[in-house]
Amino acid sequence: MAASAGPEIERLISLLAKLPGMGPRSARRAALALLKRREQLLVPLAASLVETADKVVNCSVCGSPDTRDPCSVCSDQSRDNALICVVEEAGALWAMERSGAFRGKYHVLGGLLSALDGVGPEQLRIAELIGRVKGGEMGGGEAREVVLALPATVDGQTTAHYLAERLSAAGVQVTSLARGVPVGGELDWLDDGTIIQALRARRPA
Amino acid sequence: MAASAGPEIERLISLLAKLPGMGPRSARRAALALLKRREQLLVPLAASLVETADKVVNCSVCGSPDTRDPCSVCSDQSRDNALICVVEEAGALWAMERSGAFRGKYHVLGGLLSALDGVGPEQLRIAELIGRVKGGEMGGGEAREVVLALPATVDGQTTAHYLAERLSAAGVQVTSLARGVPVGGELDWLDDGTIIQALRARRPA
Known part of the structure; x- marks a missing residue:
């Protein structure tokens, strides 16, 4: 007791x-x-x-938790619809927003591919991402660039490679955050300065 | 934000x-x-x-938080009514109970005397303690011994000295936990073994 x-x-x-x-x-x-x-x-x-x-519900467009659906970021008309940043969880989205360096939209995967934990593409919001990139009824037009902001871990990089292949096949430019993200580090724990630099120096995946 | x-x-x-x-x-x-x-x-x-x-309410007898009033400890007929252990907060009471070494009742002061923070005797449940010791309508008979289980800090020892004086005047034996409680330590963070030893070697205050 x-x-x-x-x-x-x-x-x-x-x-x-x-x-x-x-x-x-x-x-x-x-x-x-x-x-x-x-x-x-x-x-x-x-x-x-x-x-x-x-x-609080998960936004039907990007998947992030908010009291509005679509969420406040997805509803923001001043943001660039053709630029989509892919994150693992809402914590990474919050960290990106705190840095103030990103003015596009987001897509929350809800996890990472993991052979060990038995997480395949169908458990993540990957089909929704491809749909947005191709320009379905929800996403608001086709995407010009997808920025992969995934953790620099084994699962994060596996997921990034998989997404880069799928997205390139869909005809969109795919970039990922520059090295500057510490190896093994998670986005939610990074200082804003590192996030800003990593975003500015983003490179083709 | x-x-x-x-x-x-x-x-x-x-x-x-x-x-x-x-x-x-x-x-x-x-x-x-x-x-x-x-x-x-x-x-x-x-x-x-x-x-x-x-x-959850504070027990009207001992002051500890519980869903019953009197609380489960105060209602326990197998416990010694004439032995009262005085603690600062419910966390110390829980720590004493985890040690399993005490079979009397408790009294939660709700704080410690502190000149610096302006806490005087009337802010603590001291009048209720004196009432229980003298054997009012609530306490269930007179107390034989009061064990002071207060932290070994300046405020804790000030409070212990004050209570020892008041309680001795009320004609009850007053003891305090033996040295064994580390100086500056709080009861809630102690291991059970130290609590058991300190309780066994309790001495007149």
């Missing part, structure tokens, strides 16, 4: 412990902080999670 | 960042994990927080 304060608090602690970076001890401390700061933290966080669960 | 995915997600991230051990980056990762594992994590955590906010 972790807390001796009833099954509800036990359950809260075990759920908090599943968050990235949390373990049983930090989850207990977090639960304690929530119980102590009931009106300032527990009640608002509960309401915020309920609202997020209710309102 | 931290996430570019609507004000709801921004708000969720800023609330998660207030949890102990979390910062803006880890809060973004936590939010992302929640959005990705919607059914397994986001929805259950939202429900758990709502339930905790609804059901």
